[in-house]
Amino acid sequence: MISVRKVSKSFGRVQAVQDVSLEIRAGEFFSLLGASGSGKTTLLRMIAGFEAVTAGQILIEGQEMQDLPPHLRPINMVFQNYAIFPHLNVHDNIAYGLQRLRLPKVDQARMVDEMLEMIALSGYGMRKASQLSGGQMQRVALARALILKPKVLLLDEPLGALDKQLREQMQLELRGLQKQLGITFILVTHDQEEALTLSDRVAVMANGWVIQVDTPAGLYDHPKNRQVAGFVGTMNFFDAVVSVHGQDRVADVAGLGRQMLNGQAGPHGNCAKVLVAIRPESLVLSSTEPGPGKPSVPGKVEARQYLGGRQILHVAVEGRATPVAVSTFAHRGEDSWAGSEGRPVWLTWGPEAINVIDPD
Amino acid sequence: MARYTGFHAPNHTLAIYAAVFAFVLYLPILFIPIFSFNSGVYVKFPLEGFTLQWYVNLLGREPLKAAFWNSVKIAAAVSVLSTVIAVPAALAIARYRMPGKAPAVSFMMLPLVLPGLIMGVALLGLLNRMGVTLSLVTVTIGHMVICLPYAISVLLPRFIGFNRSLEEASADLGEPPLRTFWRVTLPCNYPGILACVLMTFTISFDEYFMAFFLSGPKSTLPMYIWGQLRFPQDFPSLLALSTLILLFSFVLIFTSLRLSKVGQTAQTGALK
Numbered sequence: 001m002i003s004v005r006k007v008s009k010s011f012g013r014v015q016a017v018q019d020v021s022l023e024i025r026a027g028e029f030f031s032l033l034g035a036s037g038s039g040k041t042t043l044l045r046m047i048a049g050f051e052a053v054t055a056g057q058i059l060i061e062g063q064e065m066q067d068l069p070p071h072l073r074p075i076n077m078v079f080q081n082y083a084i085f086p087h088l089n090v091h092d093n094i095a096y097g098l099q100r101l102r103l104p105k106v107d108q109a110r111m112v113d114e115m116l117e118m119i120a121l122s123g124y125g126m127r128k129a130s131q132l133s134g135g136q137m138q139r140v141a142l143a144r145a146l147i148l149k150p151k152v153l154l155l156d157e158p159l160g161a162l163d164k165q166l167r168e169q170m171q172l173e174l175r176g177l178q179k180q181l182g183i184t185f186i187l188v189t190h191d192q193e194e195a196l197t198l199s200d201r202v203a204v205m206a207n208g209w210v211i212q213v214d215t216p217a218g219l220y221d222h223p224k225n226r227q228v229a230g231f232v233g234t235m236n237f238f239d240a241v242v243s244v245h246g247q248d249r250v251a252d253v254a255g256l257g258r259q260m261l262n263g264q265a266g267p268h269g270n271c272a273k274v275l276v277a278i279r280p281e282s283l284v285l286s287s288t289e290p291g292p293g294k295p296s297v298p299g300k301v302e303a304r305q306y307l308g309g310r311q312i313l314h315v316a317v318e319g320r321a322t323p324v325a326v327s328t329f330a331h332r333g334e335d336s337w338a339g340s341e342g343r344p345v346w347l348t349w350g351p352e353a354i355n356v357i358d359p360d
Numbered sequence: 361m362a363r364y365t366g367f368h369a370p371n372h373t374l375a376i377y378a379a380v381f382a383f384v385l386y387l388p389i390l391f392i393p394i395f396s397f398n399s400g401v402y403v404k405f406p407l408e409g410f411t412l413q414w415y416v417n418l419l420g421r422e423p424l425k426a427a428f429w430n431s432v433k434i435a436a437a438v439s440v441l442s443t444v445i446a447v448p449a450a451l452a453i454a455r456y457r458m459p460g461k462a463p464a465v466s467f468m469m470l471p472l473v474l475p476g477l478i479m480g481v482a483l484l485g486l487l488n489r490m491g492v493t494l495s496l497v498t499v500t501i502g503h504m505v506i507c508l509p510y511a512i513s514v515l516l517p518r519f520i521g522f523n524r525s526l527e528e529a530s531a532d533l534g535e536p537p538l539r540t541f542w543r544v545t546l547p548c549n550y551p552g553i554l555a556c557v558l559m560t561f562t563i564s565f566d567e568y569f570m571a572f573f574l575s576g577p578k579s580t581l582p583m584y585i586w587g588q589l590r591f592p593q594d595f596p597s598l599l600a601l602s603t604l605i606l607l608f609s610f611v612l613i614f615t616s617l618r619l620s621k622v623g624q625t626a627q628t629g630a631l632k
Contacts, residue, residue, distance in 0.1 A: 048528075048532060049531075050528055050531075069531070069536075069537075070528070070531040070532050071531045071532070071533075071534050071535055071536050071540075075532070076532055076533065077528075077529075077532045079525045079528065079529055080525075081523070081525060083523065083525040083526050083528065083529040085526060085529070085530075085544060085548070086526075086548060087547045087548055096530070096533050096535075096543075097533030097534050097535075100534050100535060100539075144529075144533065145532075145533075148533065148534065
């Protein structure tokens with residue numbers, strides 16, 4: 001559907017996007033996730049046609065787009081600040097792109113009304129842009145872009161300006177709308193939760209490079225490197241050295257001791273330096289020493305972060321400078337970890353908890 | 361000890377200073393309307409009596425009418441032309457990176473501070489060389505030279521502050537550049553453009569130096585006033601005329617300033 005082939009963009013000496021290639025499928029909800037300065041917005045603006053590519057090709061359904069101006073591309077966009085035309089009312093904003101199509105006024109009005117209904121703003125047609133709330137402007141911007149039935153809808157941090165509650169509601173609506181319409185959505189966001197919630201696939205970007213493209217679950221469970229692992233969710237990182245003993249591959253992990261590695265990907269050589277990554281929710285905490293059979297290490301609770309439904313305990317273990325984050329569910333009524341700071345505890349984990357990743 | 365009223369509490373000393381400042385600034389101008397209603401011929405206290413005769417006196421003067429209409433014609437042409445010329449220039453300055461832009465812009469603003477006398481002499485010399493006959497057209501040209509930098513300085517901050525993603529949105533919705541300019545850039549900036557028209561109109565309407573050097577047989581309103589100053593018995597009528605011009609200019613400038621503000625708040629349109 002959309003092919004980005006070896007696209008680069010430089011502003012003077014700054015390389016904003018470096019040799020990016022992506023294949024985005026029809027009907028897919030695709031996200032570009034990255035911190036500010038990662039090149040995600042520049043990449044989106046190149047797809048929309050607001051920036052020229054320095055090198056590479058952008059194809060939509062096999063047609064080259066990189067040399068066309070924005071008004072000739074079969075793409076519509078929802079802007080970060082919505083860009084609602086302040087001199088037009090809601091109806092005229094949504095109908096803006098229809099004028100060029102020279103449709104009868106009656107048809108235009110009907111299409112706008114359908115759109116207003118879809119975004120649950122029926123009866124708001126005569127309102128001025130200044131009379132709308134942030135969430136309403138967001139919906140008008142969406143309707144204005146979707147009324148032209150684009151093949152691709154681009155969304156540039158569309159929910160960034162909304163407060164948390166509204167943002168979560170809009171996320172669900174956006175996802176529902178995309179599934180209902182079947183249009184390809186490409187979303188730019190720096191909010192990893194948003195990317196995971198909305199997307200079919202996510203491309204994680206940093207310093208202009210695409211580091212990993214995967215499904216949300218793929219990114220979360222099998223991050224390719226430290227950058228991705230750190231960016232998507234919380235992650236504990238341990239330095240480790242891999243060695244081979246006969247049939248077994250083991251890792252000496254700082255703070256956790258010797259671990260059997262069975263079936264995990266990663267370097268096979270002797271004495272290879274790796275990084276072991278463990279999600280906070282993959283660790284289990286107990287106040288009594290667990291029996292043998294499962295790996296465990298003793299530690300001491302240093303701090304507690306209460307988050308309502310769950311909590312994160314920061315546990316200091318020997319041989320490691322930073323405490324290990326452990327996530328546990330907080331059960332209603334019994335808050336067994338309240339005031340646990342300073343208490344001795346034991347950490348245990350299953351073999352599937354361990355991810356071996358590249359140290360760089 | 362006085363109670364602390366906060367860092368942003370009103371400062372009375374400064375407020376009084378500002379009031380005195382404004383008063384002194386407008387004191388000389390204040391005398392013009394006062395004496396225009398005075399029945400005595402000479403400008404001196406005490407005032408004699410209230411009268412409207414000096415205003416009535418203005419009505420019958422044919423040369424005054426002619427001069428007034430000449431000024432209006434010139435000001436109308438100057439304001440429209442200089443705005444039409446300045447809009448693309450200001451847009452280009454606001455938009456594009458070009459080498460030597462900053463010095464070029466300063467250079468364009470130079471006529472703002474150049475003495476009118478020098479500009480007048482220079483233009484007169486140039487037009488003579490070219491063999492152009494002096495007329496209201498040459499005055500219009502002279503006024504455009506003065507008004508263009510003003511026009512740019514009024515428009516530039518507005519175009520710089522203009523949210524470009526509105527134009528991007530228009531292009532994204534399928535409109536080519538000229539249509540985008542027509543449907544988005546112009547209507548979104550019309551208060552600033554109108555402010556520019558009013559401002560340049562006022563400047564041209566009141567201008568004396570260029571008109572003095574560049575006019576042919578027909579004179580403008582400020583020239584008429586200067587010419588009538590020779591006749592002492594005419595002075596109160598000139599005060600009445602000046603009062604009307606003052607009022608007119610104030611209304612135009614005030615409207616233009618208000619428009620600039622209106623535009624700036626309307627323009628945010630997107631985010632608070």
